[in-house]
Amino acid sequence: MPKQIYNVGDRIIHEQFGEGLIVEIRRRDFYDILEVAFADGVRKVTSIHPQISAKSAGAGTGRSRRRERPQGRAAVADGLPADDESPEEADGASESAAVEAPEMVASEPGHPLLAAWSEPDVTYFEEESLKLLDLLKKRKRGDARRFVLRLEAEHLVLSKGFERLVSLESVRDIERYTYQIRACLKVLREMRGRALLADEVGLGKTIEAGVVLKEYVLRGLVKSGLVLCPVSLVTQWREELKHKFDLDFVVHGRTAEWQKAEFVICSLDTAKTIRNRDQIAERSYDLVIVDEAHRLRNHNTLGWKFIHNLPTKYLLLLTATPVQNDMRELFNLITLLKPGTLGTYRSFRKRFMVRGDKRLPKNTRELSSLLSNVMIRTTRGGTALVFPQRLVQTVRFELTGPERELYDQVSDFIFQMAHASDDTFYQKWHFILMVLQKEMGSSTFAAQRTLEKTRHNYELGPALAGIDRLHALAKSIEHNAKFDGLLKILEEHRDKVIVFTQFRSTLEYLRRSLEKLGYRTSVFHGNLTPDEKEAAVERFRSEVQVFISTEAGGEGRNLQFCHTIVNYDLPWNPMKVEQRIGRVHRLGQTHDIYIYNFTTDDTVESYVLDILMRKINMFELVIGEMDMILGSLDEKTTFENRVFQIWTSSRDRKELQRQFTEFGEQLTFARKRYETVKDLDSAIFDSEA
Numbered sequence: 086m087p088k089q090i091y092n093v094g095d096r097i098i099h100e101q102f103g104e105g106l107i108v109e110i111r112r113r114d115f116y117d118i119l120e121v122a123f124a125d126g127v128r129k130v131t132s133i134h135p136q137i138s139a140k141s142a143g144a145g146t147g148r149s150r151r152r153e154r155p156q157g158r159a160a161v162a163d164g165l166p167a168d169d170e171s172p173e174e175a176d177g178a179s180e181s182a183a184v185e186a187p188e189m190v191a192s193e194p195g196h197p198l199l200a201a202w203s204e205p206d207v208t209y210f211e212e213e214s215l216k217l218l219d220l221l222k223k224r225k226r227g228d229a230r231r232f233v234l235r236l237e238a239e240h241l242v243l244s245k246g247f248e249r250l251v252s253l254e255s256v257r258d259i260e261r262y263t264y265q266i267r268a269c270l271k272v273l274r275e276m277r278g279r280a281l282l283a284d285e286v287g288l289g290k291t292i293e294a295g296v297v298l299k300e301y302v303l304r305g306l307v308k309s310g311l312v313l314c315p316v317s318l319v320t321q322w323r324e325e326l327k328h329k330f331d332l333d334f335v336v337h338g339r340t341a342e343w344q345k346a347e348f349v350i351c352s353l354d355t356a357k358t359i360r361n362r363d364q365i366a367e368r369s370y371d372l373v374i375v376d377e378a379h380r381l382r383n384h385n386t387l388g389w390k391f392i393h394n395l396p397t398k399y400l401l402l403l404t405a406t407p408v409q410n411d412m413r414e415l416f417n418l419i420t421l422l423k424p425g426t427l428g429t430y431r432s433f434r435k436r437f438m439v440r441g442d443k444r445l446p447k448n449t450r451e452l453s454s455l456l457s458n459v460m461i462r463t464t465r466g467g468t469a470l471v472f473p474q475r476l477v478q479t480v481r482f483e484l485t486g487p488e489r490e491l492y493d494q495v496s497d498f499i500f501q502m503a504h505a506s507d508d509t510f511y512q513k514w515h516f517i518l519m520v521l522q523k524e525m526g527s528s529t530f531a532a533q534r535t536l537e538k539t540r541h542n543y544e545l546g547p548a549l550a551g552i553d554r555l556h557a558l559a560k561s562i563e564h565n566a567k568f569d570g571l572l573k574i575l576e577e578h579r580d581k582v583i584v585f586t587q588f589r590s591t592l593e594y595l596r597r598s599l600e601k602l603g604y605r606t607s608v609f610h611g612n613l614t615p616d617e618k619e620a621a622v623e624r625f626r627s628e629v630q631v632f633i634s635t636e637a638g639g640e641g642r643n644l645q646f647c648h649t650i651v652n653y654d655l656p657w658n659p660m661k662v663e664q665r666i667g668r669v670h671r672l673g674q675t676h677d678i679y680i681y682n683f684t685t686d687d688t689v690e691s692y693v694l695d696i697l698m699r700k701i702n703m704f705e706l707v708i709g710e711m712d713m714i715l716g717s718l719d720e721k722t723t724f725e726n727r728v729f730q731i732w733t734s735s736r737d738r739k740e741l742q743r744q745f746t747e748f749g750e751q752l753t754f755a756r757k758r759y760e761t762v763k764d765l766d767s768a769i770f771d772s773e774a
């Protein structure tokens with residue numbers, strides 16, 4: 086009996102599991118091992134298994150076939166645009182097995198309702214079907230279009246192998262770089278969806294992971310997904326996946342419905358807890374993405390064990406620094422993806438680690454060959470990309486008399502609250518006090534709003550009198566010194582300008598004041614609906630000069646048509662500052678970027694900006710490096726809480742300077758640590774390249 090030949094993309098019928106789609110084939114001499122996606126998951130069966138059969142006559146023959154035009158049928162062919170395939174896609178497509186194109190037969194122009202059909206040469210419609218489409222169009226607008234789109238979706242599912250990235254037709258605000266397309270095709274074709282994406286910082290590992298995810302979703306191979314990332318990047322991941330890939334992810338914990346959601350984003354620290362890890366494992370997501378995967382470097386940690394025990398078919402690990410201390414960390418990461426690729430740890434240590442120094446590799450050519458089966462690494466030097474400069478300027482202001490009086494009185498009030506005898510009372514109001522101090526660095530109008538809300542809370546007791554006094558002083562201030570500085574910049578830069586602020590009240594103050602002077606503005610904040618956000622960005626792109634935005638401003642959106650940023654106020658968390666800059670200074674930007682940082686002397690923001698600029702040269706970093714640096718800080722509290730703690734615990738300026746200097750030295754050490762790790766990874770992985 087001749088060997089039955091199947092191809093990837095063929096559909097089969099299994100007597101027990103029903104209809105399935107072949108997604109992978111391992112060829113053998115007398116039979117093949119088929120990986121088939123059934124309704125309840127992916128299973129392995131042999132091609133000679135008695136319970137399987139081809140879905141229809143001719144399926145599974147594995148031979149190139151010509152389709153003869155059936156008599157009495159209309160072909161949808163003429164008058165349609167050719168399938169434009171980018172050079173990158175065409176380059177990858179040549180690696181797949183070629184299938185002979187169906188024979189084209191001249192015909193009448195195609196039916197107008199089918200103009201979107203991308204593969205007309207293999208699809209035919211009965212004349213009666215075309216008449217039915219006409220009736221659908223008359224009865225209810227759009228029905229025929231939906232039918233054709235559904236038909237095309239079914240066709241994509243049947244596509245044999247990954248000859249091209251069909252997802253590129255459904256993404257937006259993404260530059261199609263050759264190295265990224267090749268990386269995605271390699272992950273899909275050769276690595277079977279389990280890969281370590283180790284591109285250098287700033288080259289778009291997030292985009293590559295998103296394309297792979299979208300590709301699997303469109304082809305019906307992934308119906309659920311989990312993204313694990315640092316807490317600071319949760320919102321950014323959700324916005325990017327929604328805006329660029331039209332994938333709706335639910336953030337773990339923000340709603341009780343997250344367990345029922347098909348696509349979830351969660352921090353790794355939250356996911357690995359006893360309360361959550363079993364639930365996530367039982368959910369059995371089809372694809373899991375782990376950002377900053379170097380946090381899994383130790384195989385004895387809960388994080389590594391959690392990922393190792395996850396029952397998932399596809400796994401993407403993202404990190405620019407796979408090795409941070411020694412070569413064992415690389416072995417641990419590869420073991421999560423494909424156990425046995427590097428042998429046992431004993432054999433790995435003997436073959437690839439210099440005796441006496443776990444950091445140094447040997448036999449690098451052989452090691453690179455093994456890693457190429459599971460790891461992709463691209464360097465900036467290997468892309469020929471040109472990254473524009475950041476032209477940074479600190480703009481210092483002197484507060485007006487009333488502003489300085491309010492700032493000092495608010496700071497004194499917060500200090501007294503922090504050192505009050507009733508520690509429980511302070512802990513209860515800690516968050517509001519910290520927000521109030523941040524608002525004072527933004528505008529008196531932001532602080533006034535918080536003071537207004539707080540003065541109606543009678544639980545403040547004796548502190549209520551102080552709140553009333555501060556509120557009255559804030560309400561009397563009608564103008565802020567920084568606004569004059571903003572006007573000066575807008576006069577110097579006649580092109581588009583983004584003004585970032587942390588607070589909605591400051592945003593509204595700026596909008597009112599600028600529009601009163603004749604400036605046209607567009608505002609962007611978290612309370613806008615998705616459609617309103619899109620409209621705000623489009624209005625900025627096409628009509629207005631000034632875009633005023635809160636932190637929600639632009640995450641996941643391409644604002645690279647703008648080249649000037651004004652940080653009207655500065656967040657205490659440098660990650661938020663980096664995310665602001667990343668809206669315009671990112672992969673694909675071709676213009677130098679002007680960044681203006683507003684600060685006033687003897688304020689929290691002036692101290693934070695000083696250590697960020699002097700100790701770690703923050704504004705010279707590539708987008709993504711700040712998180713790498715902060716990740717190596719041995720801190721039990723957040724960056725913002727550390728800053729607030731220093732501010733409220735210092736009794737005079739001398740002590741304040743000392744504590745911020747010590748904090749700056751910690752940041753300096755963290756930066757040096759990161760540079761050392763980066764050099765180590767470059768020595769291990771980039772020498773052969």
